[in-house]
Amino acid sequence: MLGIGEFAGLTGLSVKALRHYDEKVVLVPTEVDALSGYRRYGEGQVRAGVVARALRDAGVPLPAVAAVVAAGGASDALTEHRRRVLEDRASEDRAFAAAEEVLRALAVPVAVDEREMARQPFVGQVISVSVDDAESLSDEDANAVFGGLFEQLQASGLGPSGQFWTTLRAGERGTVEVVCCWPTPTEVDDEWCGPQTFAGVLPARTELVATWRPAEGETLPDGPTHPAVVALFDAIAGRQIELRGMEVRQTVLGQSEEDYAVEVSVSVETR
The missing domain is CATH 1.10.1660.10 (Multidrug-efflux Transporter Regulator; Chain: A; Domain 2)
Structure with missing residues (x-):
C-alpha cells in the first residue's frame, strides 16, 4: 500500500x-x-x-x-476531447478573423454631411422577424421583396423613380422590422397596395447622411452593424443632435465594385 x-x-x-x-x-x-x-x-x-x-x-x-x-x-475520451478542442479553436479563429474585418472596416474614413431632400412618395413592404432571431434575415430575403415590388411598379407604370432603400425599425411584441422601399414619381393610392404592401411619403427634410466606400479588397463579414451606421451615430453624438422618431434609411449605390458605396441617412429636421 x-x-x-x-x-x-x-x-x-x-x-x-x-x-x-x-x-x-x-x-x-x-x-x-x-x-x-x-x-x-x-x-x-x-x-x-x-x-x-x-x-x-x-x-x-x-x-x-x-x-x-x-x-x-x-x-476514447482524449480523442473526443481533442475533437471538441479543435472545433472550438476553428470557431475562435473564424471569430478572430471576422473581428479583424470589422475593425478594418470601421477604420475606413466615412464622409458625413447634411443635405436637403424634397418630399418623396414611396411604396414599401415589411419583413418582420423576432428580435432574438434577427440574424436569420438574409440579403436574399430582402432582394426577393424588392424584386416583387419592382415588378408590381413596372406593371402599373409607377416607376420606380430612383434607388431603393431599407429602413430598420422596432416592431410589435419583440420583433424588429426591415422595411423595403421603392421611390415613386407620384403618390400611390391605398387601393393599389395589396395586403403586404403600403404607400407612404417621406416629407421634405434635412438629412444627416454617412457615405461608406470600402477600401480596395475589403469585405464586410455578415451580421455586424455597418460602419456607415456607426459613423452616422458618431456624428449625431458629436453634433449633439436629439433624434425624435428615429428612422435610419440605408441605400446601396453603384453597379460595380469600382463605384460601390453604402449610404445611411436619418432625418434631423422635417419641413
Missing part, C-alpha cells in the same frame, strides 16, 4: 488533487483510516493515477476522466 505522499510522487498528482479526486469519486483510495482520515492507495492504482493526470493536463473534463478510470483506462 502507498501513502498519499508516495502515491502523489509516483503519479505526479498533487496531494490536493488526490483529495479532490477522492471527493469527486474520480480516483478513490483503496482504504482510508477511520481515525486519522489518512488515505492509502493500492499499487495497482498507479496506472489510473498516471492516466488521470495525463487526461487532466490535456484539459479533459473531470467527469470524463472519472469514466476512463472506472473503465480501467480503455476510453
Whole structure:
C-alpha cells in the first residue's frame, strides 16, 4: 500500500488533487483510516493515477476522466476531447478573423454631411422577424421583396423613380422590422397596395447622411452593424443632435465594385 505522499510522487498528482479526486469519486483510495482520515492507495492504482493526470493536463473534463478510470483506462475520451478542442479553436479563429474585418472596416474614413431632400412618395413592404432571431434575415430575403415590388411598379407604370432603400425599425411584441422601399414619381393610392404592401411619403427634410466606400479588397463579414451606421451615430453624438422618431434609411449605390458605396441617412429636421 502507498501513502498519499508516495502515491502523489509516483503519479505526479498533487496531494490536493488526490483529495479532490477522492471527493469527486474520480480516483478513490483503496482504504482510508477511520481515525486519522489518512488515505492509502493500492499499487495497482498507479496506472489510473498516471492516466488521470495525463487526461487532466490535456484539459479533459473531470467527469470524463472519472469514466476512463472506472473503465480501467480503455476510453476514447482524449480523442473526443481533442475533437471538441479543435472545433472550438476553428470557431475562435473564424471569430478572430471576422473581428479583424470589422475593425478594418470601421477604420475606413466615412464622409458625413447634411443635405436637403424634397418630399418623396414611396411604396414599401415589411419583413418582420423576432428580435432574438434577427440574424436569420438574409440579403436574399430582402432582394426577393424588392424584386416583387419592382415588378408590381413596372406593371402599373409607377416607376420606380430612383434607388431603393431599407429602413430598420422596432416592431410589435419583440420583433424588429426591415422595411423595403421603392421611390415613386407620384403618390400611390391605398387601393393599389395589396395586403403586404403600403404607400407612404417621406416629407421634405434635412438629412444627416454617412457615405461608406470600402477600401480596395475589403469585405464586410455578415451580421455586424455597418460602419456607415456607426459613423452616422458618431456624428449625431458629436453634433449633439436629439433624434425624435428615429428612422435610419440605408441605400446601396453603384453597379460595380469600382463605384460601390453604402449610404445611411436619418432625418434631423422635417419641413
